[in-house]
Amino acid sequence: MAQPSSTVRESAPPSSRKSARPERPSFLRALRAVGQATAQPPRYEAPEVYGREAIWKIARALPPVEQAYAHIRFSILRPKLLSVMDLLLTDQGRILDVGCGFGLFAAYFGQTQPGRSIVGVDPDARRVKLATQVSKTLGLANTFQVGDVRDSTLEGPFDAAYVLDVMHHIPKDDQRAVLSRLRDLLVPGGTLIVKDITTEPRFGLAFTELLDRVMVGWDEPLAYRHHREWGQMLDELGFHVRMVRVPDILPYPHVVIAATKR
Numbered sequence: 001m002a003q004p005s006s007t008v009r010e011s012a013p014p015s016s017r018k019s020a021r022p023e024r025p026s027f028l029r030a031l032r033a034v035g036q037a038t039a040q041p042p043r044y045e046a047p048e049v050y051g052r053e054a055i056w057k058i059a060r061a062l063p064p065v066e067q068a069y070a071h072i073r074f075s076i077l078r079p080k081l082l083s084v085m086d087l088l089l090t091d092q093g094r095i096l097d098v099g100c101g102f103g104l105f106a107a108y109f110g111q112t113q114p115g116r117s118i119v120g121v122d123p124d125a126r127r128v129k130l131a132t133q134v135s136k137t138l139g140l141a142n143t144f145q146v147g148d149v150r151d152s153t154l155e156g157p158f159d160a161a162y163v164l165d166v167m168h169h170i171p172k173d174d175q176r177a178v179l180s181r182l183r184d185l186l187v188p189g190g191t192l193i194v195k196d197i198t199t200e201p202r203f204g205l206a207f208t209e210l211l212d213r214v215m216v217g218w219d220e221p222l223a224y225r226h227h228r229e230w231g232q233m234l235d236e237l238g239f240h241v242r243m244v245r246v247p248d249i250l251p252y253p254h255v256v257i258a259a260t261k262r
């Protein structure tokens with residue numbers, strides 16, 4: 001095995017050491033080391049968990065009302081929650097964002113790992129238009145399409161998929177078929193992240209439902225499930241399932257489910 005150059009220099013005979021250039025003063029060596037370190041591209045980064053810069057860039061790319069919405073949404077889906085999901089998602093490849101809305105999280109996860117190419121789908125054409133605009137402004141390789149996850153054409157396979165606070169907007173009888181469709185769209189070993197609201201404690205659910213009603217009105221069905229129900233359903237559909245509940249200052253009963261296609 002080749003010896004590191006420092007070892008070779010130390011084991012050289014005294015005569016050859018004499019002919020070597022005199023050692024520079026230690027502060028000059030330190031200066032040179034710093035110069036070399038800064039010249040190298042960093043191999044490992046640990047971006048700030050709060051991702052404030054990423055969030056501000058997203059908000060600034062939106063019109064004023066949606067800008068305010070973005071700040072509210074990011075204060076609900078707090079950076080600690082986003083970081084859990086960020087680390088569960090593959091850092092490159094194609095990722096499906098189901099019910100992408102304004103594309104806030106496609107823009108967030110696209111910024112944290114630029115190797116990701118996120119495809120968003122949502123039935124709301126105006127949201128899809130703004131999602132496209134935000135990702136374009138930020139120079140991200142994300143694309144968006146108008147459609148319902150239940151029946152729109154989705155070009156798989158995807159390396160991962162995520163469904164952030166969308167499953168409870170899908171009628172109860174269709175939820176299983178949606179998860180089954182997502183499984184079929186994933187590569188083997190691909191991860192599906194479901195972030196939703198679990199049904200306990202009941203006060204937390206009532207609090208969330210009230211705020212959801214403010215957004216969607218009283219006619220749309222809201223179909224929440226207990227996290228154990230989601231877990232069992234995903235297991236039956238051929239996923240390996242892990243879950244965490246993420247406490248919040250506000251009483252949202254957040255649950256993050258990481259389901260890996262077996």
Ligand SMILES: C[S@@+](CC[C@H](N)C(=O)[O-])C[C@H]1O[C@@H](n2cnc3c(N)ncnc32)[C@H](O)[C@@H]1O
Nearest residue numbers: 099100101121122123124148149164165166169
């Ligand atoms: C609470 S918003 C969440 C948006 C986005 N995921 C986020 O976290 O900001 C729910 C979104 O799900 C979308 N949605 C509802 N039913 C859907 C369906 N069947 N297929 C795809 N998206 C759907 C809505 O249009 C809406 O944008």
